[in-house]
Amino acid sequence: MSMPELTGSFPTELGLLSYLEDADLYYNSGIAGWLPTEVGWLTSITEDFDIEGCNVTGTIPTELGNLVNLTTLWLSDNKFHGNVPSELGRLVSSSRIDLEVRQLTFKYIHAMFILHHRFTFSFILQRKTI
Numbered sequence: 001m002s003m004p005e006l007t008g009s010f011p012t013e014l015g016l017l018s019y020l021e022d023a024d025l026y027y028n029s030g031i032a033g034w035l036p037t038e039v040g041w042l043t044s045i046t047e048d049f050d051i052e053g054c055n056v057t058g059t060i061p062t063e064l065g066n067l068v069n070l071t072t073l074w075l076s077d078n079k080f081h082g083n084v085p086s087e088l089g090r091l092v093s094s095s096r097i098d099l100e101v102r103q104l105t106f107k108y109i110h111a112m113f114i115l116h117h118r119f120t121f122s123f124i125l126q127r128k129t130i
Helices: 012-016 037-041 062-066 086-090 109-113
Strands: 048-050 056-058 072-074 096-098 120-122
Touching: 012 037, 037 062, 062 086
Parallel strands: 048 072, 072 096, 096 120
Antiparallel strands: none
């Protein structure tokens, strides 16, 4: 699903897209608000979950750790705050997780790095608290 120029907030019904394999929503600057926890129901995604540059606020849902078949998770260029969930450590099939560490903290950083050997992080380190 690639949809440029979306506006509004992420609907909770997003989690009902049970056959979704790819979600490329990057740089939809009209999207605002929180990422609903129902994204954790999108376990059929085997490729990208890309919300880079979508003005998403709030915390990163721990439920993203349920997307264990995901290849790439793009979360950068948003306005997330709080802890990076240790549940992202379950994404062992992922080859890349892209985060910006501006308003995020790592409470359990060790869980983030005990991952599959192909796993890489891309960080923009402006502020990091352990």
